[in-house]
Amino acid sequence: MTDSAKPRREQIYDVASRLFSERGYHATSMRDLAGELGIQGGSLYAHISGKEDLLVEIVRGASQQFDDSLFTLRELDLPADQKLREAMFRHIRVVADNMDSATVFFHEWKHLSEEPYAQVVAWRDTIDAFYRELVERGIEEGVFRADLDVRMTANLVLSAVNWTYTWYRPGGTLTPRDIAEQFAEMLLSGLRQA
Amino acid sequence: MTDSAKPRREQIYDVASRLFSERGYHATSMRDLAGELGIQGGSLYAHISGKEDLLVEIVRGASQQFDDSLFTLRELDLPADQKLREAMFRHIRVVADNMDSATVFFHEWKHLSEEPYAQVVAWRDTIDAFYRELVERGIEEGVFRADLDVRMTANLVLSAVNWTYTWYRPGGTLTPRDIAEQFAEMLLSGLRQA
DNA sequence: CCTACCGATCGGTAGG
DNA sequence: CCTACCGATCGGTAGG
Numbered sequence: 001m002t003d004s005a006k007p008r009r010e011q012i013y014d015v016a017s018r019l020f021s022e023r024g025y026h027a028t029s030m031r032d033l034a035g036e037l038g039i040q041g042g043s044l045y046a047h048i049s050g051k052e053d054l055l056v057e058i059v060r061g062a063s064q065q066f067d068d069s070l071f072t073l074r075e076l077d078l079p080a081d082q083k084l085r086e087a088m089f090r091h092i093r094v095v096a097d098n099m100d101s102a103t104v105f106f107h108e109w110k111h112l113s114e115e116p117y118a119q120v121v122a123w124r125d126t127i128d129a130f131y132r133e134l135v136e137r138g139i140e141e142g143v144f145r146a147d148l149d150v151r152m153t154a155n156l157v158l159s160a161v162n163w164t165y166t167w168y169r170p171g172g173t174l175t176p177r178d179i180a181e182q183f184a185e186m187l188l189s190g191l192r193q194a
Numbered sequence: 195m196t197d198s199a200k201p202r203r204e205q206i207y208d209v210a211s212r213l214f215s216e217r218g219y220h221a222t223s224m225r226d227l228a229g230e231l232g233i234q235g236g237s238l239y240a241h242i243s244g245k246e247d248l249l250v251e252i253v254r255g256a257s258q259q260f261d262d263s264l265f266t267l268r269e270l271d272l273p274a275d276q277k278l279r280e281a282m283f284r285h286i287r288v289v290a291d292n293m294d295s296a297t298v299f300f301h302e303w304k305h306l307s308e309e310p311y312a313q314v315v316a317w318r319d320t321i322d323a324f325y326r327e328l329v330e331r332g333i334e335e336g337v338f339r340a341d342l343d344v345r346m347t348a349n350l351v352l353s354a355v356n357w358t359y360t361w362y363r364p365g366g367t368l369t370p371r372d373i374a375e376q377f378a379e380m381l382l383s384g385l386r387q388a
Numbered sequence: 389c390c391t392a393c394c395g396a397t398c399g400g401t402a403g404g
Numbered sequence: 405c406c407t408a409c410c411g412a413t414c415g416g417t418a419g420g
Contacts, residue, residue: 029397039406152380159358163353234389235415244416
């Protein structure tokens with residue numbers, strides 16, 4: 001589907017994601033945005049209610065993608081190491097397939113007003129909890145080392161998958177699957193020569 | 195040393211670091227900044243040359259701290275696993291001791307004008323190279339697994355140390371040393387039960 | 389370091 | 405979707 005076949009509203013959100021990720025939310029003017037779409041600044045308001053509405057929707061869309069991708073994993077009956085691989089893959093795939101909105105999500109959420117801001121904070125807690133649960137299960141199953149600090153382990157995994165938004169380049173040779181497999185293998189088996 | 199004992203210029207950079215990290219560069223006005231210092235907006239220009247000067251200096255200061263901390267490690271004669279521990283500790287300590295400027299560094303460097311922007315890009319390459327070298331040495335020494343992908347390994351380490359700026363809280367129970375030791379131990383030995 | 393001001397630009401609206 | 409406009413605010417300067 002080409003851009004011009006999409007509804008105007010969607011085009012606006014797409015371009016806003018790109019500009020916000022490249023320049024930042026506050027450094028992007030509504031006239032910049034309109035210019036990229038070939039219309040006048042004031043004309044945007046026929047389709048959207050305001051600038052923050054754009055940010056709210058982009059951030060909500062990104063967190064929704066993480067949720068859809070990760071929470072369906074909860075009930076899956078897999079050994080913890082395989083579940084970790086799969087979670088990392090899905091997490092990285094969301095970032096890789098949505099580089100613009102993921103970047104906006106990680107960089108601009110602090111500029112949200114109170115209510116959507118609080119939702120992002122709450123969302124982040126649920127993602128932390130998801131990875132902590134996964135680690136706890138792994139310890140219980142005897143798949144992971146018993147002396148792991150659950151919080152720090154989840155932290156390390158989250159560092160690896162989240163930081164991809166800073167260096168991943170779509171169209172390169174590395175697929176999200178490649179990245180996840182390599183990261184998971186290093187995390188599970190360690191860097192040290194056995 | 196209390197704030198009021200510092201030169202005005204330093205006070206301005208300190209407050210700018212905090213405000214830029216909390217609100218972002220473009221969302222912080224020079225009047226916001228002046229207000230926190232108890233002076234008028236125009237009075238700032240007796241001490242600094244402009245808004246971007248603040249950002250340039252904050253970013254330069256942060257990258258300088260990383261350089262000073264990491265590059266003295268190069269000539270140190272340590273086994274690669276110990277060197278990795280020490281590098282991670284120093285890296286995390288720079289982030290933890292400079293949360294404001296580190297946050298500005300990671301979030302706002304894209305808003306720099308051409309020349310300082312290019313310097314940040316070049317700097318990032320030197321840091322990548324530092325960690326890749328460390329991994330290569332470890333493989334040569336037989337301390338690290340021979341089948342490691344050097345670039346991805348450096349990537350994973352950098353993810354762990356850089357991402358700390360998003361979750362570390364000064365004054366908590368975890369010291370930079372604690373974090374580095376735990377992360378390094380997990381990375382070196384792996385999560386899997388042996 | 390202040391007062392007073394500059395031109396530019398901002399997000400958003402009215403009326404068509 | 406455009407033209408024309410609003411008040412507010414921006415970074416920065418002159419003169420003291």
